Amino acid sequence: MTDINSRYGLNPAHSEVIEASKTIQPCDALDMGCGTGRNALFLGQLGFNVVAIDSNPGAIQTLESIVEEEDITNIQAQVYDINEAAIQGDYGLIACTVTLMFLNPSRVDAVITDMQERTLAGGYNLIVCAMSTEAYPCPVNFPFVLKEGQLSKIYKGWELIKYNEELGTMHNGAQLQFATMLARKP
Numbered sequence: 001m002t003d004i005n006s007r008y009g010l011n012p013a014h015s016e017v018i019e020a021s022k023t024i025q026p027c028d029a030l031d032m033g034c035g036t037g038r039n040a041l042f043l044g045q046l047g048f049n050v051v052a053i054d055s056n057p058g059a060i061q062t063l064e065s066i067v068e069e070e071d072i073t074n075i076q077a078q079v080y081d082i083n084e085a086a087i088q089g090d091y092g093l094i095a096c097t098v099t100l101m102f103l104n105p106s107r108v109d110a111v112i113t114d115m116q117e118r119t120l121a122g123g124y125n126l127i128v129c130a131m132s133t134e135a136y137p138c139p140v141n142f143p144f145v146l147k148e149g150q151l152s153k154i155y156k157g158w159e160l161i162k163y164n165e166e167l168g169t170m171h172n173g174a175q176l177q178f179a180t181m182l183a184r185k186p
């Protein structure tokens, strides 16, 4: 497969998106906080129909120009503020990697409820988000961080195909816990 991401100087897709794509058949997918589209482009190449949303118009413009240049017909990029919690359409996969922590904390519950409601039965949510715990207080001043066990509680009743709250090391050596979840809606 030609690697569009490297051709446009983008990083490879997030490792959890690559991993999830081995489990999930191509379907309608929503990439929340898509940035310049590393995950959307990867999923698009696998045959997913992707709606890619981000509040940064510059990032969306970059993705749109790649889509146009490559004659891609299965990726639609849109400027959208996730805090609105008003997703249009229903999806087999909603991915939100390293984005929840930039949202307005008072909107996160509504955003996740909206994600859950807009997921088709048997569909998937993929979330990767920074945490702050007693053992490892978050060293970065994100507007929002998850607490221990918080995400799995919100997804009670869904099948947790993957769930962990592992410790990672940032470029500057600081240690930070991340919640990683792939969940399937009943």
Ligand SMILES: C[S@@+](CC[C@H](N)C(=O)[O-])C[C@H]1O[C@@H](n2cnc3c(N)ncnc32)[C@H](O)[C@@H]1O
Residues within 6 Å of the ligand: 014, 032, 033, 034, 035, 036, 038, 039, 053, 054, 055, 056, 059, 080, 081, 082, 083, 096, 097, 098, 099, 102, 103, 104
């Ligand atoms: C760290 S980047 C992650 C990008 C991508 N999900 C990935 O895995 O590479 C976070 C993205 O969230 C977007 N973002 C932050 N707040 C947002 C909001 N309220 N609505 C939509 N996008 C938002 C930023 O513009 C940025 O592109």
